[in-house]
Amino acid sequence: MITWPNFVSQLFNGLALGALLALISSGLTIIYGTLGVLNLAHGAMFMLGGYAGYAAYQATGSYLVAVLAGSLFMLVVGVVMERLIIRHFYTRPLEDQLLVTFGLGICIVELVRLAFSSQSMSVPPPPLLTGITSLGFMLYPTYRLAVVGIVAAALLALYLVLYRTRLGIIVRAGIEDSVMVDSLGINVDRVFMTVFGIGAMAAGFAGIVNAPVVSLTPEVGEAILVQAFVVIVIGGVGSFPGAVVGGLIAGEIISLTSMVNPAYAYVMLFAAMTLVLMLRPHGLLGTRGRE
């Protein structure tokens, strides 16, 4: 039975999931847009971020430390991965890029499994954000409400970096035409490293913030990666606003369908993706010719 409060609370769930998907997908999309590499290890990075946060929480007992340490750790992981492996693949065919990031994703998942076992772990939300908040007409878990705010703040930060800094201008120019940026004498090499690091950090951050909502398992990244793909197809590759819009759409579709029948959540998501492909093959906010 669908009741009004039930509907609104699912709407909020959709918003939280959507914001999270937006953050993960924007990392994926700026990496692809700038470096030209579709990072199939992105889901694994989301998962690894969650575990890094979990480890930091176990050591310190502080949620804040967990978020900060986890994010920084993922920044380092991203930079190291880019320097050691990814950068050798910029000139290699697209298939090789997909294969190597796919393989790296598996290595990360199996490493985590080795270190933390396959059992699910959980991080409690910070004491300040536990419990339930009354929104007047309904009750809603405080932390989930906070997730929307935290992720929105992270998206805003990403927006400011992309649209208000020198690095952001280079990244956006690189998405348009990376050869041109290179020939302007900008050190693309270092920009690439930074972008990959930021993308990894965004995924890891999302992973930690999400950890108190769902329990952590090594497989948690796989489903998220698939959802992020749908987000990108809907929003358009290489588009930051597209990732945000696509993320919110996908989050609401999953959430609202789950209210009726969770089994059809993916079917509806897929139907939406197909619809977009039929009507606007380049995504809602994507540009023609960017593949």
Added chain:
Amino acid sequence: MSAKRRHDEHIPYIVETLTAIALIAAPFVLPYLGSAPNTVNRILVWGLFGIGFDILFGYTGLLSFGQSALYGTGGFVAAYLLTRAGFPHVVLALVIGMVVAAAVGYLIGLIALRRTGIYFAMITVAIAEVFYFVEFNPLSEWTGGENGLPGVPTPSLDLGVTVIHFTTGWSLYPFLAFCYFLGIVCALRIVRSPVGTVFRAIRENPLRAAAVGHNVHAYKLAAFVIAAAYAGFAGGLLGVLQAFMPPEAFTFETSGQLVMQTAIGGRGTLFGPLIGAAVWLFLQDFLQATLKLGASWKLVLGLVFVLMVCFLRQGIIGGVRDLRDLVLRRKSAPPVPPNDVVARAAGAETYAAHSVVRAPYADHANADYCGPILRATGLSKHYGGLAANAGIDFEVRRGELRGIIGPNGAGKSTLFKMLTCEVPPTAGSIVFEGRDITGMSVTDVCQLGLTKSYQVNQLFNRLTVRENVTIAVLAALRGKFKLDLLRSRSKIPGLHEQIEQVLTLVNLADYPDVPVSQLAYGEKRRLEVGLALASSPSLLLLDEPLAGMSARERAETVRLLKSISRDRTTIIIDHDMDSLFEIAEYVTVLHEGRVLVEGTPDEIKADARVQEAYLGGVREEIPA
């Protein structure tokens, strides 16, 4: 591969025979190496699954991460028929599963192939995930949900006198080995058919494959359906092998394992997936049972895979091939090293003497049309506020050799792109041989007999010179789409002659088996013209055929252009005005997106407006 392929051509069915021998010998040899029969059977199923995937990924260049959807579909359809529906005939159930998977593959292909590259990879992943969820929930009444379908029977063969039951282990092996053998024989036929050649063309350069007249989308869809059929059949075999159809067949992990096995074994080899599966499953057994690594075996395999992708790009088969080439080259240096440009240039000297070969010329449908072969009216192209071409009226008579000149940015290449329908005009119309071709696809226009050679080489780089020309000739002889999957290329009438004709004409007949990537620049340029020529066009557009050539190459190419234009209407863009004035009968000058003037070379040379356009205001005398 090249040496191997040449080998195949000398001894027919050598690969098939060797495969049969290996499959027959396996049960006698492998037990001594300590392999369990069940592992060998699983390798065969993965190998068969991988044959189709290799045609899709290794040959056509489409990397799908969603093959599990088709593997599961075929498997569950067959298993459902054999268990719940009480269907008695195992082989027929497997075939029905295969057909259903192929049909589903067709539908998935329609959606996924709307985009290429990473979009294709992402969409296939998403589709496979949907199938996984659908199997588990909405369809769980039919598929058993997370329990799968137990009790799948094994096949038996009624020989009249006696009935052979294939049960488990080595008893099931002959059945699986026979299926694999059939699969490989079909795949070898497909790969050697004209369709197989087009698949490789699409992998190397989809744009050019479309421009020489192949319906790239239809061929991609064909590759996708072929892969789906193999996946569906292999999925059915998985149920037979395990006497149980596991829901795990639908997981992303299945697709991933297939991709990894194919990359480890070697893509584009057909046998790569089998070898990859053997490495994968033996290593898994070894790491788990012998080294007692427990669950971390997958980490080791993941690391092996990453290292292979980094350092052994073409997988194990590719590595062995490189090693063999290295040894062979050391043993016997080839008489003419493929990179010896000087030797080839010397050969070109003698070329002028025998340039009597006539270019191929096919009669296209509208050959009895008498008016101008090409008429463009009011042709404009705007990019945002920029007008590359504005209101161009342009007419070419049959048999003419027209030159187009103009300063940089005059809109010459944009005009060509519109004429060949690579880009749609903003306004205006194009009539070719009395037929309005405005808005048609580049493939259809090429099939009508209008094509061009590109300003920047658009070749099939990893294929040989002969294969490049073959691709273009096939489009001319077979039309834009034909599913002659089992036909040998050598059985197409006129193919060989036309290829040789083109090769001789562009003076590349002496080294047809050299990969394009090893050619000198001038040779690539001639091959570029050759590709356009091989489509037997009645109207040929050449976009700067002389650009970047040395003086000697240029003289040789001018001779080539003259001989080409004897048999067809030709339009040439070039910056080299001396060469162009020498060969063109009539010249159109473009300036700032418009036709400035048209006339004979002598008229153009004397025209003050042309001089002004090129030199900028020489008429304005400086007042004394």
